[in-house]
Amino acid sequence: MALVDLRGQRKIRTGDELVRHLESFSLEMKFSAGVWFFAPGGGRFHDRYCDPMSLEQILEEAAKLQPHGLAALEAHYPNEVNEDNLDLFKQYQQDTGIRLVTLVPNLFYESRFEWGSLSNPDPQVRRFAIERVKTTLQLNRELETDFAIVWPGIDGYENTFAHNHAAARQRFLDGLVEAMDAVPGVRLAEEPKPYEPRGNILFGTTAQGLLAAHRVEAALQAPENRALLDQGHALFCLNPEVGHVLMGYEDLAYSFSLACEEGRLAHTHWNAQPLGNYDQDLNVGVLGIEQAEAALYALKTHGYTGYFGIDINPERMPVRQALINCMDALKGMNAFIDGLDHARIVECVEKPAENRGILEHLLIEARWGA
Numbered sequence: 478m479a480l481v482d483l484r485g486q487r488k489i490r491t492g493d494e495l496v497r498h499l500e501s502f503s504l505e506m507k508f509s510a511g512v513w514f515f516a517p518g519g520g521r522f523h524d525r526y527c528d529p530m531s532l533e534q535i536l537e538e539a540a541k542l543q544p545h546g547l548a549a550l551e552a553h554y555p556n557e558v559n560e561d562n563l564d565l566f567k568q569y570q571q572d573t574g575i576r577l578v579t580l581v582p583n584l585f586y587e588s589r590f591e592w593g594s595l596s597n598p599d600p601q602v603r604r605f606a607i608e609r610v611k612t613t614l615q616l617n618r619e620l621e622t623d624f625a626i627v628w629p630g631i632d633g634y635e636n637t638f639a640h641n642h643a644a645a646r647q648r649f650l651d652g653l654v655e656a657m658d659a660v661p662g663v664r665l666a667e668e669p670k671p672y673e674p675r676g677n678i679l680f681g682t683t684a685q686g687l688l689a690a691h692r693v694e695a696a697l698q699a700p701e702n703r704a705l706l707d708q709g710h711a712l713f714c715l716n717p718e719v720g721h722v723l724m725g726y727e728d729l730a731y732s733f734s735l736a737c738e739e740g741r742l743a744h745t746h747w748n749a750q751p752l753g754n755y756d757q758d759l760n761v762g763v764l765g766i767e768q769a770e771a772a773l774y775a776l777k778t779h780g781y782t783g784y785f786g787i788d789i790n791p792e793r794m795p796v797r798q799a800l801i802n803c804m805d806a807l808k809g810m811n812a813f814i815d816g817l818d819h820a821r822i823v824e825c826v827e828k829p830a831e832n833r834g835i836l837e838h839l840l841i842e843a844r845w846g847a
Contacts, residue, residue: 481623484709486737486779499819504777506808509549509578509786512557515796526792540573546804549578554613556583578784579622582613585630595652596632596645607652614660624664624743626716633675649679654696661701666716666743671725673756682725683732686715711741718746720756729768730775737779746788758790760799762806774814
């Protein structure tokens with residue numbers, strides 16, 4: 478699999494160069510969607526509200542959304558993609574052009590992971606988790622995906638007293654290093670989330686994810702991995718999700734920019750979420766429009782060329798309508814930021830003392846014509 482070049486994200490532009498970039502570069506609205514939410518099951522407090530769907534039905538439904546911008550799918554191993562149905566996905570891509578952009582090792586659901594996966598103090602469970610990551614990386618290579626998302630959702634703690642935090646973090650990262658060196662050249666994208674289902678999740682914020690990236694890459698030994706790193710490519714990247722970032726009370730644009738500054742923004746997951754609260758996975762645009770627009774403008778500033786992954790939980794509407802709503806919301810917000818007066822915006826940011834309140838008024842004019 479060819480490694481997507483993210484190095485351009487690192488370029489920091491100012492002044493006229495930034496204005497020219499903002500006026501000439503537009504984010505490509507290409508979308509991916511997780512197959513897991515096409516027919517959401519019941520939750521902790523209620524039964525499912527829709528009928529289950531077979532994998533074939535999900536793929537058929539996804540193909541109908543291609544005219545709206547759906548270009549790729551995301552799935553878990555071994556839940557939705559495994560050795561028994563690889564040919565189905567390969568044929569699906571040939572027939573529709575919709576590809577699998579990432580295959581995610583499921584390291585959180587099974588009862589064996591009660592005390593964690595890669596961080597588990599039980600050597601047998603941890604070994605099982607490491608081997609699952611290795612297998613998933615191999616399948617990512619075979620399916621020619623762009624990266625493998627890793628979500629440490631069950632790796633964490635509730636009672637912090639006497640918890641050996643350093644040892645847990647080390648076990649988790651060492652497991653990733655072993656898997657990445659066993660299957661070199663495959664990029665990982667960690668998805669930070671501060672809490673839920675664990676009270677506290679390892680590497681749950683953007684900054685902690687970047688810290689993990691540096692530690693993992695410093696420990697990689699496989700010649701192919703070292704060669705890629707020497708060329709300036711990042712192998713441990715991030716897949717920030719809007720909801721997870723806001724759960725941690727982070728600023729969305731700032732967090733996305735942090736990942737881009739190091740050339741580590743492999744992918745983005747989009748939904749809507751109030752600050753804090755439980756992970757709601759609302760449709761894009763339902764809440765926090767100003768945060769979403771600012772994040773898109775940050776991505777535009779950095780020249781982001783990746784997918785916009787939709788990660789929602791459409792319990793009370795057909796998944797088709799939910800995905801159309803999300804994709805249309807992002808398209809609309811992208812058109813809005815493209816239409817802004819970029820020269821005036823850059824002037825306001827770079828000469829704030831001479832433009833007090835002007836940036837705010839530019840947005841008021843653009844939104845409401847005042």
